[in-house]
Amino acid sequence: MNETKINSQYLIVLKKGESVLSSLKDFCQKQGVANGFFVGLGAVEEAELAHYSVAQKKYTSFKLKEPLEVISLTGNVFLGPEGELIIHAHASLGRSTGEVIGGHLVEMVISGTGEILLTPLFSEFRKEYDPETGLKILKHF
DSSP states (O other), rough: EEEETTTTTTEEEETOOOOOHHHHHHHHHHHHHOOOEEEEEEEEEEEEEEETTTTTEEEEEEEEEEEEEEEEEEEEEOOOOSOOHHHHHHHEEEEEESOOOEEEEEEEEEEEEEEEEEEOSSSSOOOOETTTTTTEEEEOO
16 A cells, blocks of 8 residues: 555555555554545455345345456545444446446455545544444534
């Protein structure tokens, strides 16, 4: 991973074989980024996506092991109820046929490159457990 600070943002470039979310989490912990939003694109060789059912309060995941273009990666970074760093991301991935598949990102592994722009927020926000949805959501503004 290579990173550059541009004004108050970070440009993070991931290399072949790096896991996107675990690399981003390591970076945020190293830099002390506890709140922020990110966007990205690139190419991956495998991914695990999920879909959340509010009615069942659970994720159903599926794995993809094929060359995929990261058409869109978007997400946020916030502290959770216990002070843990939570990275929440969604991805749209393109197959060689032009078909697009997407969902909640569990993890994906870079095949070519991954380029992420992280914008830290310099305010204290936290996610809290919401019993109605079963999710950890932003509650305080």
